[in-house]
Amino acid sequence: MSRKEIAMTHLQDRQPEYTPPNESGPDALAGRDDSEALCEQVVRARAERATLRIVGGDTKAFYGRRVETAQALSTTGHHGIVHYDPVELVATVRAGTRLRDLERALADNGQRLAFEPPHFGDDATVGGMVAAGLSGPRRPWVGAVRDFVLGVRIITFDGKQLRFGGEVMKNVAGYDLSRLMVGAQGTLGVLTEVSFKVLPIPHAHACLRLELPLAGAFERLTAWGREPMPITGAAHDGEALHLRLEGGEGSVSATRQRLGGETEDSCFWSQLRELQLPFFNGAFDNDAHVLWRLSLPALARTPALEGDWLVDWAGAQRWLKSSEGRGFEDEPRADAHIHEAAIAAGGHATRFTPTANGDSPFTPLPPVLAKYHRQLKQRLDPQAIFNPGRLYAEW
Amino acid sequence: MELLYDERIDGEIADVDKSGLMAAILAVAPRLTLLDREEDLRPFECDGLSAYRVLPMLVAMPTTLAEVEALMRVCYEHAVPVVTRGAGTGLSGGALPLEKGVLLVMSRFNQILSVDPDARLARVQPGVRNLAISEAAAPHGLYYAPDPSSQIACSIGGNVAENAGGVHCLKYGLTVHNVLSVEIVTIEGERMTLGGESLDTPGYDLLALFMGSEGMLGVITEVTVRLLPKPEVAKVLMACFDDVERAGKAVGDIIAAGCIPGGLEMMDNLAIRAAEDFVHAGYPVDAQAILLCELDGVESDVQADCERVRQLLETAGATQIRLARDDAERQLFWAGRKAAFPAVGRMSPDYYCIDGTIPRRELPRVLKGINDLSAQYGLRVANVFHAGDGNLHPLILFDANQPGELESTETLGGRILELCVDAGGSITGEHGVGREKLNQMCTQFAADEITLFHAVKSAFDERRLLNPGKNIPTLARCAEFGAMHVHHGELPHPELPRF
Numbered sequence: 101m102s103r104k105e106i107a108m109t110h111l112q113d114r115q116p117e118y119t120p121p122n123e124s125g126p127d128a129l130a131g132r133d134d135s136e137a138l139c140e141q142v143v144r145a146r147a148e149r150a151t152l153r154i155v156g157g158d159t160k161a162f163y164g165r166r167v168e169t170a171q172a173l174s175t176t177g178h179h180g181i182v183h184y185d186p187v188e189l190v191a192t193v194r195a196g197t198r199l200r201d202l203e204r205a206l207a208d209n210g211q212r213l214a215f216e217p218p219h220f221g222d223d224a225t226v227g228g229m230v231a232a233g234l235s236g237p238r239r240p241w242v243g244a245v246r247d248f249v250l251g252v253r254i255i256t257f258d259g260k261q262l263r264f265g266g267e268v269m270k271n272v273a274g275y276d277l278s279r280l281m282v283g284a285q286g287t288l289g290v291l292t293e294v295s296f297k298v299l300p301i302p303h304a305h306a307c308l309r310l311e312l313p314l315a316g317a318f319e320r321l322t323a324w325g326r327e328p329m330p331i332t333g334a335a336h337d338g339e340a341l342h343l344r345l346e347g348g349e350g351s352v353s354a355t356r357q358r359l360g361g362e363t364e365d366s367c368f369w370s371q372l373r374e375l376q377l378p379f380f381n382g383a384f385d386n387d388a389h390v391l392w393r394l395s396l397p398a399l400a401r402t403p404a405l406e407g408d409w410l411v412d413w414a415g416a417q418r419w420l421k422s423s424e425g426r427g428f429e430d431e432p433r434a435d436a437h438i439h440e441a442a443i444a445a446g447g448h449a450t451r452f453t454p455t456a457n458g459d460s461p462f463t464p465l466p467p468v469l470a471k472y473h474r475q476l477k478q479r480l481d482p483q484a485i486f487n488p489g490r491l492y493a494e495w
Numbered sequence: 496m497e498l499l500y501d502e503r504i505d506g507e508i509a510d511v512d513k514s515g516l517m518a519a520i521l522a523v524a525p526r527l528t529l530l531d532r533e534e535d536l537r538p539f540e541c542d543g544l545s546a547y548r549v550l551p552m553l554v555a556m557p558t559t560l561a562e563v564e565a566l567m568r569v570c571y572e573h574a575v576p577v578v579t580r581g582a583g584t585g586l587s588g589g590a591l592p593l594e595k596g597v598l599l600v601m602s603r604f605n606q607i608l609s610v611d612p613d614a615r616l617a618r619v620q621p622g623v624r625n626l627a628i629s630e631a632a633a634p635h636g637l638y639y640a641p642d643p644s645s646q647i648a649c650s651i652g653g654n655v656a657e658n659a660g661g662v663h664c665l666k667y668g669l670t671v672h673n674v675l676s677v678e679i680v681t682i683e684g685e686r687m688t689l690g691g692e693s694l695d696t697p698g699y700d701l702l703a704l705f706m707g708s709e710g711m712l713g714v715i716t717e718v719t720v721r722l723l724p725k726p727e728v729a730k731v732l733m734a735c736f737d738d739v740e741r742a743g744k745a746v747g748d749i750i751a752a753g754c755i756p757g758g759l760e761m762m763d764n765l766a767i768r769a770a771e772d773f774v775h776a777g778y779p780v781d782a783q784a785i786l787l788c789e790l791d792g793v794e795s796d797v798q799a800d801c802e803r804v805r806q807l808l809e810t811a812g813a814t815q816i817r818l819a820r821d822d823a824e825r826q827l828f829w830a831g832r833k834a835a836f837p838a839v840g841r842m843s844p845d846y847y848c849i850d851g852t853i854p855r856r857e858l859p860r861v862l863k864g865i866n867d868l869s870a871q872y873g874l875r876v877a878n879v880f881h882a883g884d885g886n887l888h889p890l891i892l893f894d895a896n897q898p899g900e901l902e903s904t905e906t907l908g909g910r911i912l913e914l915c916v917d918a919g920g921s922i923t924g925e926h927g928v929g930r931e932k933l934n935q936m937c938t939q940f941a942a943d944e945i946t947l948f949h950a951v952k953s954a955f956d957e958r959r960l961l962n963p964g965k966n967i968p969t970l971a972r973c974a975e976f977g978a979m980h981v982h983h984g985e986l987p988h989p990e991l992p993r994f
Contacts, residue, residue: 187747188856210753239694246700247672262944268852269665269884270924272658272707273932273939274967275951279671279703288699300753303799322613326636328724328793350795397692399614416694447693462697468687473698476954480947491698 131180131194135253135261135292141173142290142485143259151488154286156196157223160232162384162454164285164461164490175227178292183267186211190250190267192295195227202226206298214242214299218373227291233283236373237333237344240398240413246282248297254281254289257481267295286487287495288480302330304352307368308343310361314402314411317341321414322399329355333369334414337379342368372412375452379410379419384453389421390431392438396447403441420449432457439463460492470494498547498930500593504971505964508595509574513552516573516597520555523565528603530554539598542580543645544588544931551578551592558603560686560716567714568684570597576960577682579710581621581653584645586848589656589709589929589965596963599714601652607631608717615722616675616692621652621715625659628720637722640667643925644833652715658707660925662758665883666791667723669925671706678717679705682956692719704951709927709966712955726791729757730801731825734813735782739763739866739878742784743858745811746882749788749804750855756804758789759883763862765842766835766877766890773838776831777824779815786813786882787828835879836890843875843892845901847908850932851915852924855885864914865889872907874900886924887915913938929965936966937973945970 145152151169155161156176179196186209193202199219206212216236217229230252235244251265254277265271265278281291312320317336324331330351333344343359344366345352356363371377375391383391389407396403398415407422425434435451442449442463451461465473470492477484477495484495502508517529530536531553540548552575557563570577576596583590592598604620607627611617612635617628625646629638642661643649649659655677658670667673676690690702705712736742742761749756762770764783771778778785786808790800801818808816819825831838839846853861862878869876875892889911893904912922912935922928922935936945948967952959 185854185856187751188854189750190854233695233700243668243672244695246703247668256943256947260943262941262947264944266919266921267854268920268924270660270669270852270881270886271921272925272927273921273923273936274928274944274948275708275712276658276671276703276706277947277951279700279706280951282700282703283695284699299755303753325615326612326724328726330793348793348796348799350799351793354793354795395693395695397614413694447691448697450697465698466687468681468685469689469698469701471685472681472687472701472955476699476701476951479950479954 131182131197132177133180133194134178134196135255138173138175138178138290138292139255139259139261142255142257145171145485146257146259146483149483150485152485154231154290154487156225156228157198157221159219159221159224160228162452163232163234165458165493167487167490169488173290175225175290175292179225181205182293188267189298190295191298192251192267192293193226194293195225195230195291197226198222199224199226199229207301210301211298212301213248213296215239215245215248216373217245218375220374226294230282230291230294231284231286237335237369237412240416241332242299246279249278249282249294250297251295252278252281252291253293254291256289257483257485261292265295269297285490287477287490289486302346302348304349305344305346305366306352306356307333307364307366308345308356308359308361309364310341310343310359311339312341314338318399318415325414335372336411337377338409344369377410379408379421383421389423389453390434391452392420392422393450393452394418394420394442394445394447395450396442396445400445400447403445405438405441428456431455432459435459458493462491465492498588498591499549500930500964504969506959506969508576508593508963511552511573511575511595516569516575517553519569519573520566523569524557524562527562527566528556528558530556539580539583539592539600542583542588542590542929543586544591544929547588547591547930549592549594551598552595554598554600556600556603560680563599563680563714563716564684564686566597566599567680567682570960571683571958574958574960576963577714578962579656579714581650581656582624582648584649585653585657585929586850586926587923587929587931589927589962590653591930591965593963601714602650604652604716610635610722612637612722614692616719617722618717618719619651621655621718622650625649625651625654632722635722636725638725639720640673640723641670651718651720655706655715655718656708656710657925657927660881660886662760662881664881665759666755666757671703673721674702674706674718675721676719677702677705677715679713680716681713682958682960686716690719707927709929710962711952711966712961714961726757728794728797729789729791729825730797731819731828732788732790732801732804732808733778733817733819733828734786734788734808735779735815736784736786736812737782737814738812739784739862740859741812742786743862743882745786745808745813746858747855748807748811750883752803752807754790754800754804756788756883757791758787759881760787760832761785761878761880761882762832762835763878765875766839766879769838769842769877770831770835773841774831774834776827778831782814787832832879835877839877839890839892844894844896846893847891847904849887849889849891849908849911850923850926851889851912851920852884852886853915853918853920855882857918857920858882858885861887861914861918865911868907868910868914872903874904874907881924884924885920909935927966933965933968934972936968942970942973945973
């Protein structure tokens with residue numbers, strides 16, 4: 101099987117039961133509350149001892165293990181912006197809302213999701229984005245998805261819709277279940293609604309390209325990091341350091357003057373976010389490479405792994421087009437080697453190119469941590485209804 | 496209101512032979528400091544919620560990780576509850592000891608292990624004081640952002656357990672936004688690290704789950720925090736209003752204009768008069784409300800923001816706007832705000848402090864609601880707010896010596912929190928739920944939600960040994976209301992500002 105074919109098997113949700121998200125237009129604005137039907141489906145699944153594969157826009161199916169189950173639970177019928185008040189800096193959105201619809205509504209009011217989540221496709225939903233928990237290039241400076249989640253509604257294993265957190269910035273009542281849901285990939289419950297803290301789009305921005313070798317770029321980023329500079333993006337593509345500045349007019353123009361370099365288009369950053377730069381060409385289904393994301397301490401030495409690197413997050417996120425190993429047969433060994441190298445460098449690795457062998461793309465957890473993950477999953481989803489095996493095979 | 500642990504509704508706790516337990520602990524941790532005589536236990540009988548006091552069975556003061564692990568294993572085997580305590584400055588009784596429990600005091604874990612200016616992080620033991628981290632980072636031009644009012648005394652471990660905030664959290668976030676990793680010892684004596692020096696970790700975000708968990712899921716033995724470069728400049732604008740609701744609306748106007756102030760605080764007339772009388776900060780005592788707006792960052796941006804905010808405040812109907820001339824005046828403006836609690840304490844024999852949060856848009860309506868309730872109950876309420884993030888601290892003035900006044904104060908406090916929950920807010924923004932506010936959890940959460948909280952707890956501590964009876968009420972308990980009670984201005988830790 102070629103990588104292309106393997107990638108196709110991960111698009112398992114393109115099956116008859118999959119419904120594409122609602123179209124834009126008046127319906128998208130009004131939205132629809134489908135939570136009762138979703139609760140009923142969970143109750144039914146529980147009674148039938150069935151399992152559910154939770155799916156929104158099906159744009160991130162590759163990000164995790166295949167969920168081997170016949171029944172899909174689609175959130176796309178449960179959509180719409182429930183509440184958005186720009187003065188409040190809070191937007192509450194149903195999980196099936198298309199991410200781009202939310203972002204458009206925010207942009208109309210001069211605001212945005214500051215963590216700039218990747219979409220990986222037009223149909224990406226808000227629920228899928230939160231469940232995946234992936235953040236864009238701005239992450240080291242403004243925070244991750246979880247930092248902007250204020251509250252959620254979830255459907256629990258017994259088919260009840262419950263609310264945790266809320267629409268306020270500060271809330272220390274009870275355990276923080278809202279943030280726990282971020283990146284849990286639906287394994288602890290079905291996300292039906294999320295409240296986000298949103299932020300104003302800064303008054304000024306500039307994108308720069310500085311011809312610098314990687315080592316020199318690291319050195320400067322380290323020094324700049326200790327000053328209050330308006331940097332909100334720093335990536336190195338092997339040839340040049342790309343910088344994004346955002347802030348007040350004064351600080352952005354002063355920093356731009358000081359750093360020099362050439363001005364470039366801001367689409368570098370959206371292409372980086374969506375993994376659409378030339379570096380990523382064919383990375384998902386190319387037989388020559390396997391794409392990996394390494395999350396490392398920003399100053400960590402580059403692990404000695406074979407392949408090409410693209411550095412983002414000022415060093416804290418590094419993309420590797422790996423040529424480790426010799427063909428498919430050798431993949432489990434090569435994958436283990438990359439996980440070990442990432443751990444040794446103080447971080448972890450995630451395989452983005454789908455694999456056919458059923459291994460988790462995520463770095464294995466240390467034993468004690470794995471035990472508490474298992475127990476938490478067991479308590480919140482005792483019958484293992486939701487996305488079984490999505491993160492790790494054991495649960 | 497009865498806050499003390501009640502086995503009938505809070506859950507049974509096993510009876511244990513104290514000397515047998517001590518022998519078992521010392522057998523595996525011979526050098527561990529254990530206190531068991533009444534006079535030695537006395538200093539630990541309460542935290543910042545000093546109206547409630549309980550002598551623990553034992554106090555343990557470990558100095559090494561091995562001692563913590565050994566202690567936990569023994570307590571787990573003997574089914575003895577463990578209450579962890581940091582600096583003991585918490586306001587909600589989260590570290591209130593248990594008569595049949597061990598109080599684990601982490602104050603000897605007080606070392607700053609490393610400050611790495613290049614990676615902008617500090618690795619510290621949990622007993623290190625919040626402010627000490629910023630002091631250690633200062634030579635590098637860095638600081639640790641969350642600044643709870645008790646920051647000169649409170650410990651970072653306690654900050655994690657409370658997910659502590661401060662006056663700058665609208666812009667710089669809470670503890671959860673500024674901690675990279677914590678090392679935990681579980682009730683079974685295992686060690687694990689949550690988070691890491693990378694910006695994310697595989698699996699569930701247990702780091703976020705442990706933030707604000709009141710020591711009920713594990714014991715924090717090490718914390719790695721993120722450090723930020725110090726803002727180049729900070730300027731403070733003070734705006735006066737002849738109408739409280741107008742001031743509330745001005746807060747929204749500033750945010751809506753795309754400004755995120757470093758701090759945005761509000762006080763009403765009663766609080767202004769109290770603070771001015773106490774600190775002489777230069778507040779106009781005839782104003783119905785003042786806003787303090789701190790703008791920080793790079794000089795040129797701050798200049799522009801100041802101009803923008805000044806215009807907004809004028810349009811919003813401010814009767815007077817003053818920009819602090821220099822750093823000394825900026826400190827003075829803040830001093831009045833920071834002294835608001837003790838200042839109010841001078842006006843009345845007793846007061847209750849409430850810690851509710853609301854969506855900002857509800858500020859005018861909730862303020863009006865508080866005013867109406869105040870009139871209805873015949874009790875004065877001074878209002879100080881972290882207005883930027885909607886965190887209210889209404890202070891109810893009363894006299895406990897007047898028959899019935901304490902009871903109506905408690906009812907009024909409960910009504911104010913109900914108003915907050917009703918407006919879409921929370922019963923606590925930053926003080927947390929320990930023993931105090933335990934009952935009000937029942938207002939904010941439905942029984943099914945509370946049941947799920949218990950499910951989370953049982954994943955980490957099935958035997959309910961870590962700080963039992965705090966944070967999450969048993970369903971049996973869901974009944975009454977309460978709030979912080981201060982008698983004759985006797986604030987716990989009166990030397991600390993409370994805001």
